Amino acid sequence: MSSENGQQGGGGGDGAPPEQLALLRETVRQAKAPRAKPRTWRGAALAERLPVARVLVDKGVLHLDRHFDYAVPAELDADAQPGVRVRVRFGAGRGRVREGRREGGGLIDGFLVERLAQSDYAGPLAALAQVVSPEPVLGPELLGLARAVADRYAGSLADVLQLAVPPRSARAEQRPSPAPLPPPQAPQPGSWWRYEHGGAFLDALASGGAPRAAWNALPGPEWSEELARAVAATLASGRGALVVVPDGRAAARVDGALTALLGEGRHALLTADAGPEKRYREWLAVRRGSVRAVVGTRAAMFAPVRDLGLVAVWDDGDDSHSEQHAPQPHARDVLLLRAAQDGCGFLMGGWSCTVEGAQLVESGWARPLVAGREQVRRAVPLVRTVGDQDLARDEAARAARLPSLAWQAVREGLRHGPVLVQVPRRGYVPRMACAACRAPARCRHCSGPLEARDSGSLWCGWCGREENAWHCPECGAFKLRAQVVGARRTAEELGRAFPAVPVRTSGREQVLDTVPGTPALVVSTPGAEPVAEGGYAAALLLDGWAMVGRPDLRAGEDALRRWIAAASLVRPQGDGGTVVVVAEPTLRPVQALVRWDPVGHAVRELAERAELGFPPVSRMAAVAGTGEALAAFLGSLELPREAEVLGPVPLPVTPAGRTRRPGAPPPGERWERALIRVPPGKGAALAAALKTAQAARMAARGGAAASRGDGASGAVWVRVDPPDIG
Incomplete structure (x- = not known):
């Protein structure tokens, strides 16, 4: 040396x-x-x-x-x-x-x-x-995947491998893995018959093919069994399968469905709840080839499944699929890289549909896997809406934030079973929108969201330009509105309104997995809804404006996804299932919920984003740091000629004692953020430019703080494809 x-x-x-x-x-x-x-x-x-x-x-x-x-x-x-x-x-x-x-x-x-x-x-x-x-523990396939992920996200290979290879447990290594079982028989289609081309999809997997599909699942609990049958069909061809779900509850459901369908010993469950030793033992069984199928949460996206025949992701719009550690890859994109690298089948499923799913179908890379409209009508509940004008005229709504229609739905539902009440999480802060038609207020220069500052003026949250003469391009109105709705009182209000009915809560402090099928009120935040035995008799989706109006490009898409996830737990309309959503009926996500058309909503969102140059049609990166450090970093970048820099704009100061989110400034420090946007086909060049500039900066500074933004003076934080660019 x-x-x-x-x-x-x-x-x-x-x-x-x-x-x-x-x-x-x-x-x-x-x-x-x-x-x-x-x-x-x-x-x-x-x-x-x-x-x-x-x-x-x-x-x-x-x-x-x-x-x-x-x-x-x-x-x-x-x-x-x-x-x-x-x-x-x-x-x-x-x-x-x-x-x-x-x-x-x-x-x-x-x-x-x-x-x-x-x-x-x-x-x-x-x-x-x-x-x-x-x-x-590091084979050539996993090494190649890790390198591809590092390059896509402008990160280091070592950081990706920390996510891909679990910590070692000597005791787990000393235990021999079981002998691999022979391939099972190809499964029957089961409930896949409900989807057009559902049986053909399973047949293609069982025969060794590599079909790629965007699957819009029907409501109800059958989704986990349908995923299990797709895995079983892949195993029948002598190949392996990998399923990534957003949380441990979903993983447990797929785990149970696979065990019921195939028996013990044919798949591994990789979740953080298992503990380090058990998880490493399961991971070793996969790497050694003893097990050919994996079900797990986010970290399982790197599982070293041999002879991979299928990768599947459920509910890819859930933010749990986005890794919080550098370089912060998304499970969906990692599985897309694996499908391309291994030439295997790909299945993106969910009750709703993301814009990325619509883009895959529009490009022809994947095919839609959907049910016919008659089948959809038989499976979904009745959806009714309550708008602002209805609330203004409703004495019950002014008294207890529950309109008369919601009262009626609750009373009727409690006669037949439990009723779900979904309320937004604390911290949902809506963006500015037209007071007349609720169209989001956007910047005329870059189409970013407009925000109200303390001075009362309007500023763009992306490029930082001030807007002095805004008017709505949809209806011509000049007035804006913003509303922050709290949800803490909901359980107390319902308890007073229905004193003889038990009230259960599911949220951050305690997340319930299931509830009995007996009459009860179940108040839940989005994503924490428990499954009711036999399905809910009714559901209330409260404070819809707070969800649709968040300062986030994905606010409408995410609101629809969360509403449909809750409504999918309700009994079909033929069995009396009813959903009441408290939101303006003219809003696009509300209309998509009423029609139960998440695919159509995603297609329209994709067309709008293509027109405005938004992701995923374009590629974006967020760069944040102190004003001086950010300016120096942007000045050192050798960006593609087509790149557009939006901003910088100031970021909110992180209060002392509050948990710091990735990309947020250290407590008390003032940071700015810039967005860099490139057209389709230039994403790799953008990532390479960011990585080169960051590497040169770190070589000069001599520390990891320069890239991870850990609070060191002059730190610069970089993230490719940020999930929130609002």
Whole structure:
């Protein structure tokens, strides 16, 4: 190892852009010398065959996002195989070379990527310090996927592998995995007959095909069994399957459906609730090929399923699918990369439909998997609306925030079973909208959302321009409205209104999985709705304006998804099921709910976003930091010619003691944010430019804080495809 090899490292690697190697210039010069083939290290013999180990060190910093070469001592030759965990000496500062190694520097974990006969690095190589375990956990398929994810999200390979490979448990490695079971018989279609081409989709999977579909599931509990049958059909072809769901409750339902359909031992359940040792044991069974099917939450998107035949994601619009740790990938996009990389089938399912799903169908990459309208009408509840004018005339609504229609629906529903009441979470802050027609107020320059400042003026939340003469392009009105609705009192109000009826709550403090089918009021926040035995008799969706009016590009799409998720737990109209939504009936998401047409809503949203240049038609990145640091970072970017920078705009100051969200400023510090937008086909160039600039910045600053935005002075936070750009 050269004494001038910058701050870190054991030797040369894959190479990187010159601007990232400001601290490694001497290494680059020495790499032009004849290649070295190490034979000894500190007098100890090295491996005779392939004595060089190429190692990916566990340093999630972009300017070190490459491989480093180390010598393989003969004593580690047998265990030092590609894919194993190793420990290497990685210097924390400049040092002198003595007997083939750098003095100083601590031990750091890493993965052995490959063995080579020679190194591109001309200087002396440090040796592997330890093989942590002879268990190969990083195969070439997983490594390739991790690299693709890192490149897409402008992140480091080491950070992605921290998400992809669970922490080691020695006891789990010592336990042998069971022998793989033979493929099962192809399942019967079951309730897939309800969908046009549903049986053909299963047949294609069972015959070894790779169909790709966007599935709009009918309401009711059958979705988990339908997913299980898709997995069983894939297993019948001798291939593996992977299903990613948003939370542990959904994973448990698919787990139960698979067990009932196929029996024990044919699939693994990967969730955080299982605990580190059990989860690692299940993960090892998948990697070793003992189990060919996986059901799990977000982290399972990287599960190393052998001979992958199907990847499926349920409810891809749920924000739980978006990873909070760097580089913050989304499960849907990771599974899309896997489908392209492995040439396997793809299934995106949910009761609703996201704009991304509509885009996949419009592009022809996936086919729609939907039920006919007659089948939809038989499966869905009756949906009724209560608008602002109705509330203004309604004495009951003014007294208790429940209109007369809602009272009637509750009373009638309680005669036959439980009634669900969905209320928005605290913290929903709606954006500005036209007071007459409720159309969102947008900036004339970039179409971003308009926000009201303390001074009373209007500003764009994207580009920061002030708007002094706004008028509604839909109806011509000049008045705006905003409304913040609290939901804490709902359970108390209902308890007073119906004193003889038990009231159950499900939310942040306690999330219920199921409730009995007996009469009761169940008050829940979106996403926490428990399943009722036999289905709910009725449902109330309160304070719809607070959900539709949030300052978020996806506000309408997300409101419809949450409404449909709650309404899907209600009995069909033929069995008396009724849903009352308290929201303006003319709003597009409300109309889509009444017609039960989430696909049509997604298609219209996609067309509107294409016209305005919004994601997913365009690609976006968010960059945040102090004003000085952000300006310097934007000035160093070599963006594609078509890129458009919106902003910067100030971000709200994080109050002391409050949990800090990714991309938010540290408490008390003032940050600004800019959005960078590129047209279709330029997303890879945008990610590469961001990664290059961030790597150069980190090399100059010498720390991970420069990329992760962890509060260090001058930190810059970068996120590609941010879920919230409101």
